[in-house]
Amino acid sequence: MIVESMSVDPGEFAAATGWASKPEGLCKDVRCVPIPDGITDEGLLDLNVVVERLGMPVVHDADSGLYAIGPECGGRALTSAEAPDVELEDVDGNPFDLAAMHGRKTLLVAWASW
């Protein structure tokens, strides 16, 4: 997730990371992480608090001012066996939501032209 400021809209953060802001804190699949002092007076997420609580590394480009928020780390790539929400486009630009495959076995294969 790339941001211009370390204060972001909770909806934007949820869309990018899957972590939704709820009364209990930030929640994703069966996990909820309290984020005391993680909400600014304007109702934005203070990412300085959030990334520490969620274990997300941050890279800052001082020249452009941009921040890149990396995925949760310190353990495994998967923290849940629930398949995450994924929406990508096909080669013609049509969006496809992986959730549309519910009810069917899905073999999700990554390949590349290189």
Added chain:
Amino acid sequence: MNPENPRPFIEAANPTHPSLIDTEHVTDRLFGFVNVPMAVWIDEDGMIVRPAEGASIERSPLREMDVPEGLPERIEKAFVEVKKFPDTADAYRAAIHDWVENGADSRFALSPDEVIARSRPRPVEHGLAAAHFELGTHYHHAGGNDAAAPWWREAHRLHPENWTYKRQAWSLATTPEGEPPDLLQGPTDLYEGNWLDDVLAAGGGEKYVVVPDLG
């Protein structure tokens, strides 16, 4: 990262399944893909039953070939390493068929705890690599290879086992504009690494694939 690059392959295959384009390596972050081909299995309820692992399903004809004589040295050496890739195609394909037939009763369908335990490790360095790679990708959109390279180089250093970061960056640097993606990904001025030397440094072709644990 031209989303049109996969089109010839998709059209040639004429699949009945969706073929999606992931220029931002979203699936790397979400599932732990570090090379291609890799796959995850997801059941009817949206549960992952096998984490990201090497997903070859067809034995490469290269395995049966002798290394042709007269090849340029680096191509010959690359050929030798490709022939060393672990051969898991038949077993993996059989496992898929078993899952299709037997569903949750298939011995290849793992419990949630096992799925998580077998997923790729993600130390802090790998998270930082992902962040660097994402920044590089962002800059590549506007500034091309030169703008992306400093960030992608750091991603390579932080996560040397992530071949998708490397191969994409190298391919973009070695492929002339408008040409099909370069598969050999040799030395460039932009990156310290290249396919052959990095594979050799990693222990050779034997170490290149995330071998599926089908035991």
